[in-house]
Amino acid sequence: MKMSDRLQKAPLSGIRKMFDLAGSGSINLSLGEPDVSPPDEAVRGMSEAAAKGLNRYGPTPGIMPLREAVAYRYKRHGIESGNVMITPSGTTALLMIAQSLIDPGDEALVPSPGFVVYGPHTALSSGRPIDYKLTDDGFQPDIDDIQRKITKRTKVVFLNYPSNPTGGILSEESFKAIRDISADKNIIIVSDEVYEPFVYEGEHISFMGELDNAIVVNGFSKMMAITGWRMGFVTAGKDVITDLTKMAYHVCASPNMPAQYGILSAMPAIDTYLDGVRRTYKRRRDLITSRISNIDGMDMDAPKGAFYAFPKFGYDMTSEELAMRLVKNGLICVPGSAFGQYGEGHLRFSYAADEDKISRGMDILEKVANGIKG
Numbered sequence: 001m002k003m004s005d006r007l008q009k010a011p012l013s014g015i016r017k018m019f020d021l022a023g024s025g026s027i028n029l030s031l032g033e034p035d036v037s038p039p040d041e042a043v044r045g046m047s048e049a050a051a052k053g054l055n056r057y058g059p060t061p062g063i064m065p066l067r068e069a070v071a072y073r074y075k076r077h078g079i080e081s082g083n084v085m086i087t088p089s090g091t092t093a094l095l096m097i098a099q100s101l102i103d104p105g106d107e108a109l110v111p112s113p114g115f116v117v118y119g120p121h122t123a124l125s126s127g128r129p130i131d132y133k134l135t136d137d138g139f140q141p142d143i144d145d146i147q148r149k150i151t152k153r154t155k156v157v158f159l160n161y162p163s164n165p166t167g168g169i170l171s172e173e174s175f176k177a178i179r180d181i182s183a184d185k186n187i188i189i190v191s192d193e194v195y196e197p198f199v200y201e202g203e204h205i206s207f208m209g210e211l212d213n214a215i216v217v218n219g220f221s222k223m224m225a226i227t228g229w230r231m232g233f234v235t236a237g238k239d240v241i242t243d244l245t246k247m248a249y250h251v252c253a254s255p256n257m258p259a260q261y262g263i264l265s266a267m268p269a270i271d272t273y274l275d276g277v278r279r280t281y282k283r284r285r286d287l288i289t290s291r292i293s294n295i296d297g298m299d300m301d302a303p304k305g306a307f308y309a310f311p312k313f314g315y316d317m318t319s320e321e322l323a324m325r326l327v328k329n330g331l332i333c334v335p336g337s338a339f340g341q342y343g344e345g346h347l348r349f350s351y352a353a354d355e356d357k358i359s360r361g362m363d364i365l366e367k368v369a370n371g372i373k374g
């Protein structure tokens, strides 16, 4: 059966590739998912909803009490329930947005290194992804590079802060520059903020308040450690939410009902839960940063957000070769090249793993790195 050219050209994520090559007993620092437990209220709330019979289709943009709870959490940005749509995952939200905004031949500016779906989602929507660079200093969007790459067909700029894979957070200066470009050139900002709860220094700057020119994707996967539930949300202007709801109807009719009730039960105490999770991740971040910074030929600053370390290395090999060498020695990570052309020369380690695992992983990294030098 011949699939569309669009689908045939779409790459599979390179993130799982190393995982598939690893031996059993390897230390896995490749996966971007929380290893902590979800809030008890969420699990209980979902089971109770299913047991009570809340198992049917629901409203396409999500149940109103959950839209209201999300709006309440972000009310400082001027968000109301009509600005919120609940989605079956952040990934689905991103694809629905690409499908809704992009016409054939439209261009979307995509961060590189960056999360792996923005380019393929653009191409699957018959658009052209154009990579833009991040700066060496703090992984900010390189505004000159973006300006150079804007054409009459540029429709969208994707941003992702706190960032996967770099761990960078958005500076006030970058925020303003992107906002100005969007207003001047009529380019829609699609801001993926799924790591918003995980900032260890400074503050997360959100595009949520920019209702006229930004669509924000966020989600419950990372926030509540429920990656398998597949639940996310979008905030945007009310007209945009109405349009996206039309797309959502054709994609899924409605998001998972019991999961929405579970998430709703966990919303009132979510900040207390997240305070604990952030403390845990911060300890692990400090550990991995100090271990990597002490390795000759590896260089990184402490990541300010998300749960990834993205060191640069100075060895004469590609990131894939280095990652392969680590896999053979029992440590799984992701080569920077899996995150786009400008990710080469880096490795990505997830520190959503316990401290013992991180320490043993770093022992392997140190041994392999010392072997290369010598």
Ligand SMILES: Cc1ncc(COP(=O)(O)O)c(C=O)c1O
Residues within 6 Å of the ligand: 032, 089, 090, 091, 092, 115, 160, 163, 164, 192, 194, 218, 219, 220, 221, 222, 227, 230, 231, 232
């Ligand atoms: C930057 C970023 N955006 C979006 C997602 C998708 O999250 P989900 O589909 O689980 O909501 C991920 C998952 O790893 C991510 O790293």
